[in-house]
Amino acid sequence: KQEVTQIPAALSVPEGENLVLNCSFTDSAIYNLQWFRQDPGKGLTSLLLIQSSQREQTSGRLNASLDKSSGRSTLYIAASQPGDSATYLCAVNDYKLSFGAGTTVTVRA
Amino acid sequence: GAVVSQHPSWVICKSGTSVKIECRSLDFQATTMFWYRQFPKQSLMLMATSNEGSKATYEQGVEKDKFLINHASLTLSTLTVTSAHPEDSSFYICSASYPGTSGRGYEQYFGPGTRLTVT
Numbered sequence: 521k522q523e524v525t526q527i528p529a530a531l532s533v534p535e536g537e538n539l540v541l542n543c544s545f546t547d548s549a550i551y552n553l554q555w556f557r558q559d560p561g562k563g564l565t566s567l568l569l570i571q572s573s574q575r576e577q578t579s580g581r582l583n584a585s586l587d588k589s590s591g592r593s594t595l596y597i598a599a600s601q602p603g604d605s606a607t608y609l610c611a612v613n614d615y616k617l618s619f620g621a622g623t624t625v626t627v628r629a
Numbered sequence: 630g631a632v633v634s635q636h637p638s639w640v641i642c643k644s645g646t647s648v649k650i651e652c653r654s655l656d657f658q659a660t661t662m663f664w665y666r667q668f669p670k671q672s673l674m675l676m677a678t679s680n681e682g683s684k685a686t687y688e689q690g691v692e693k694d695k696f697l698i699n700h701a702s703l704t705l706s707t708l709t710v711t712s713a714h715p716e717d718s719s720f721y722i723c724s725a726s727y728p729g730t731s732g733r734g735y736e737q738y739f740g741p742g743t744r745l746t747v748t
Contacts (some may be wrong), residue, residue: 564739
């Protein structure tokens with residue numbers, strides 16, 4: 521059974537600082553890995569999807585890396601802003617999605 | 630593209646009644662749909678997977694007689710919570726998937742979720 525772990529569980533940083541969110545998974549036989557953002561009481565917003573054959577994906581200030589052999593992915597958010605405050609979820613797709621518990625980010629103005 | 634809708638967005642029902650939640654893929658044909666549940670401050674947990682025209686596959690610990698899933702067409706799946714109780718109050722989210730042609734195989738597209746409150 522796929523186990524997905526996200527560290528840290530919560531993170532508080534001043535505006536402008538770079539964010540580093542970590543995700544690890546136990547079974548490397550995956551199709552892809554996806555990072556989502558979830559605001560309180562809301563659904564999921566897909567941020568980045570990395571196929572199993574890829575090493576990283578970038579979108580604006582977001583960059584996600586994938587090291588399938590070691591079962592790790594990292595989401596980097598550059599120059600954080602208060603609007604980046606949310607919970608970030610990592611999900612591993614081996615046909616079914618297995619979610620981590622999330623990292624709740626607070627960016628202080 | 631790849632938009633998924635859910636209806637209703639929120640519902641309040643009395644204990645013992647049943648409630649149906651719809652999940653629709655608006656601009657693609659979903660070969661597979663998934664239903665997730667999220668309790669407050671927790672992550673999403675997969676409840677069941679359904680393929681069009683087939684019986685749903687339920688995850689361990691999910692009561693199939695309580696959570697009825699119907700995937701009648703390639704654009705519609707429904708989740709019916711039967712004889713709902715307060716402990717069923719949760720955020721229910723569906724997703725839809727298709728093999729795809731853009732190399733993003735089996736990506737899941739999520740609906741906005743349905744907040745169920747059982748009183």
